[in-house]
Amino acid sequence: MIALLSIYVDLALGLVLSFLLLSLLVSGLNEAFVRVLAIRSKFLWAYLRDTMDGSDAEGRSWLPARVRDVFAALPFARDPRPAHSDQPAPPEAAELPTQETKAEDAMTNLLYQRVREIDHPTRGRTSIANLPPGRFAVALMEMAAAEERGVEGLLDKLKAMGSPLHGHLRGVWETAQRDLDRFRQGVETWFDGEMHRLSMLYKRYVKWVVAVLGLFVTLLFTMDGLEYGKTLLRDNAFRASVTAVAGAGADAYGALKARCEQSDPVPCITDTLSQPALVAMFDHAIVSVSIPEEGDPSVHWNGAAWWNRLTTLSHWPGYLLTYVALLFGAPFWWDVLRRLTGIRSRFHG
Numbered sequence: 001m002i003a004l005l006s007i008y009v010d011l012a013l014g015l016v017l018s019f020l021l022l023s024l025l026v027s028g029l030n031e032a033f034v035r036v037l038a039i040r041s042k043f044l045w046a047y048l049r050d051t052m053d054g055s056d057a058e059g060r061s062w063l064p065a066r067v068r069d070v071f072a073a074l075p076f077a078r079d080p081r082p083a084h085s086d087q088p089a090p091p092e093a094a095e096l097p098t099q100e101t102k103a104e105d106a107m108t109n110l111l112y113q114r115v116r117e118i119d120h121p122t123r124g125r126t127s128i129a130n131l132p133p134g135r136f137a138v139a140l141m142e143m144a145a146a147e148e149r150g151v152e153g154l155l156d157k158l159k160a161m162g163s164p165l166h167g168h169l170r171g172v173w174e175t176a177q178r179d180l181d182r183f184r185q186g187v188e189t190w191f192d193g194e195m196h197r198l199s200m201l202y203k204r205y206v207k208w209v210v211a212v213l214g215l216f217v218t219l220l221f222t223m224d225g226l227e228y229g230k231t232l233l234r235d236n237a238f239r240a241s242v243t244a245v246a247g248a249g250a251d252a253y254g255a256l257k258a259r260c261e262q263s264d265p266v267p268c269i270t271d272t273l274s275q276p277a278l279v280a281m282f283d284h285a286i287v288s289v290s291i292p293e294e295g296d297p298s299v300h301w302n303g304a305a306w307w308n309r310l311t312t313l314s315h316w317p318g319y320l321l322t323y324v325a326l327l328f329g330a331p332f333w334w335d336v337l338r339r340l341t342g343i344r345s346r347f348h349g
Contacts, residue, residue, distance in 0.1 A: 014232040015225070016337050022223060022322070023330035026213045033209065038081075040129035040202070045108070046080040047198050048131075052107035052165045081125035082112040089114050093139075093146040096157040107163055114139035133195065137188040140169070141180070151183060214326035221285045222309045224318030225325065284309055 034040060046063040055061050062080045082105075093114060097106055112126060115135055120127045140154075147153030151173055158166035172190055176182035217223075286306040287299060309315060325333075 011229060011232045013337070013340055015229055016333055016340060018223070018228060019225075019322070019325045019328075020330060020333040020337055022217055022221070023326050023328070023333055026210060026217050026326055027330050029213050029217070030206065030210055033213075034206075038125070038127065038129075041081055041125075041127055042079060043198070043202050044129055044131060045082065045126070047194075048111065049080050049105060049108050050164070051168075051194070052111065052163055053105045054162060054164050079125055081128075082109055084119060084122050084124060084126045085112075085116050086119075086121065088117050093142045095146050096143070096154070096161070106161070107158075107165065110143060111136075111139055114142055131191075131195070133188045133192040136191045137184050140187055141184055151178075151180070210329070211327060214323055218319055218323045218326065219310060222306060222315065222319070223284070223322045224315045225321035226318035227315065228318070 043063070046061075049062040062078070090113065094110060096110065112128075115128065115131060116126070118128060118135065144151045144154040147157065149156070151169075155166060155170055155173065158169065168190060169187070172186040173183055176186050284302070284306065286302055288302055
């Protein structure tokens with residue numbers, strides 16, 4: 001009974017570890033995609049342009065509403081970010097124009113002027129992907145200080161410019177009962193809520209990218225979850241039989257000999273023990289890597305075998321199982337692995 005339980009625990013650990021590794025690969029590809037295309041930064045500044053200056057000259061929102069538009073237009077078609085500057089913010093904020101054309105984006109550029117000290121060295125566009133609410137509130141207060149009538153003058157100009165930000169700030173100003181300190185705190189609270197909403201929107205869009213990448217990784221490695229589970233059970237049972245031989249002597253050698261009847265049992269046992277099921281899982285990828293006992297690792301192209309495995313319909317239920325497992329994400333499988341192995345209790349114990 002204990003041996004049977006151990007086999008099933010090993011099966012669970014093997015499956016969880018394999019799903020964790022593949023989920024980490026999906027997360028890594030997603031992070032690389034986001035960083036190379038500066039999606040987070042573009043997402044933030046598209047929202048700021050919509051909120052502060054409104055739609056563009058053609059009446060289109062800078063932050064597309066549909067998932068397809070976000071990951072097709074934002075990375076490649078339009079870059080909503082202001083031009084990068086390595087100069088510190090000037091001592092005083094510039095005054096807003098009385099009127100603004102849609103091509104100017106005066107509010108967005110003025111905001112970047114006040115916060116560009118937190119920008120990272122880069123070329124072309126800004127790389128700011130996170131704007132702290134406190135910094136945003138201070139930047140607005142600096143803009144208001146540049147106007148003759150303070151916050152009232154800023155609100156009047158925002159209204160004349162047709163900025164969507166006017167309605168938000170007007171409500172905060174009236175709620176603060178025209179008190180500057182309470183107004184700053186109100187702007188900070190409002191912007192913090194907006195950033196939380198934007199983060200939720202961003203995560204919803206990213207889920208679609210993760211879904212596509214998860215399908216790509218599953219098919220690239222042709223990871224059949226059902227077949228892998230069966231391989232794990234056979235692998236664990238075989239290891240148990242090897243242990244039985246060591247403990248029981250020559251009487252238990254018959255089962256091993258039957259398994260390795262096509263070859264010498266000793267090399268067969270050695271090869272199985274040195275190639276666990278977790279390693280064999282990656283042998284079905286379109287490109288595999290082998291590490292010999294001596295010499296350098298070698299890379300093999302498995303195009304023909306990979307395509308034959310991919311087009312075999314009996315593997316597709318296992319592919320579906322793997323794909324659904326990857327949708328749970330690496331944090332989920334890491335938590336499951338910690339619960340199974342007791343890593344958490346060791347850290348806190």
